[in-house]
Amino acid sequence: MKIISTPSELKNYLKEHKQSIGFVPTMGALHEGHITLIKKARAENELVVVSIFVNPTQFLQGEDLDKYPRRDEADKKICELSGVDVVFLPQAEDMYQKDEVSILAPKVRGYVLEGHSRPGHFSGVLTVVMKLLNIVNPSRAYFGKKDAQQLNLIKLMVEQMFMDVEIVAVDTVREKDGLALSSRNIYLSPQQRQDALKISESLYLASKLVSKKVWDVQEIKTQMRELLKPLDVEYVEILSRDFDNIKEVILGHTVILVEAKVGETRLLDNIWL
Ligand code: PAF
Numbered sequence: 001m002k003i004i005s006t007p008s009e010l011k012n013y014l015k016e017h018k019q020s021i022g023f024v025p026t027m028g029a030l031h032e033g034h035i036t037l038i039k040k041a042r043a044e045n046e047l048v049v050v051s052i053f054v055n056p057t058q059f060l061q062g063e064d065l066d067k068y069p070r071r072d073e074a075d076k077k078i079c080e081l082s083g084v085d086v087v088f089l090p091q092a093e094d095m096y097q098k099d100e101v102s103i104l105a106p107k108v109r110g111y112v113l114e115g116h117s118r119p120g121h122f123s124g125v126l127t128v129v130m131k132l133l134n135i136v137n138p139s140r141a142y143f144g145k146k147d148a149q150q151l152n153l154i155k156l157m158v159e160q161m162f163m164d165v166e167i168v169a170v171d172t173v174r175e176k177d178g179l180a181l182s183s184r185n186i187y188l189s190p191q192q193r194q195d196a197l198k199i200s201e202s203l204y205l206a207s208k209l210v211s212k213k214v215w216d217v218q219e220i221k222t223q224m225r226e227l228l229k230p231l232d233v234e235y236v237e238i239l240s241r242d243f244d245n246i247k248e249v250i251l252g253h254t255v256i257l258v259e260a261k262v263g264e265t266r267l268l269d270n271i272w273l
Helices: 007-015 032-044 072-081 121-136 148-160 183-187 190-211 217-227
Strands: 002-004 021-026 047-052 086-088 140-144 166-170 232-240 254-262 265-272
Touching (some): 007 121, 032 072, 047 072, 086 121, 148 166, 148 254, 190 265
Parallel strands (some): 002 086
16 A cells, blocks of 8 residues: 655656546544445445545634544554555645635535534535545545535535546445444543434434325424434534425435534534435
8 A cells, every 4th residue: 555645746656547546535533434435435446545634724713623633543554454555645735835726615505504603614625625636536536425515515516617526425334323423423422422322313213204204394303303402403404415495305305414512522414315
């Protein structure tokens, strides 16, 4: 496995390889969710590239940029064991210059839901994803469905900027008790981890209601909010998979999203119905 730390070195290295490239962008602290992305990339491409970069531009002032878990050595080992060919591990100075061209998230879709609680966050995400995709030039790039809004915006960017990459959405990986895997779960105390289960429970409740033919979005949201009462809920939303408002759940076209703060930790989860 090759470790590369500068964009030019990676571009040069990949130029010599004419195979299909599967790319998994990450911010490190790799867990089973990332390994699932890597395995899918491994199965579908000849060369697999993983980037590990805690992107400063997607953190707002006062967020957890400084304490975001960094575990480069363990991450490299995980990549090696998962069959990764190249790990790209740049520093902020390799990725950003003083006077930057801006990539801005769309004014509506980038500023609702998580974008409402974290204004500007998605501009940072899109900027770094654009840079990474341009450096790696992959055939396919793999993103988790857990970050459903991020996934939706990346797909929009790729479409609207006429970029030549297939964006592959991969199912969320959960602990046995339902908690969606996230690098931020390590911030949770045992009690907070227990409280956090309300999030996935509220999503299971929603899918149970739908299986009983309760289609009305308001009705489902009210029952979910009741269950989520002990948490500091940022939003509970039921949207079409294109992130448009809907009044009724349409099977095969709906995403139900929750964001809640447990202590100081912001947790996201969703299900696709
Ligand atoms: O989902 C993430 O880990 C990050 O937002 C991403 C896509 C790697 C961009 O920094």
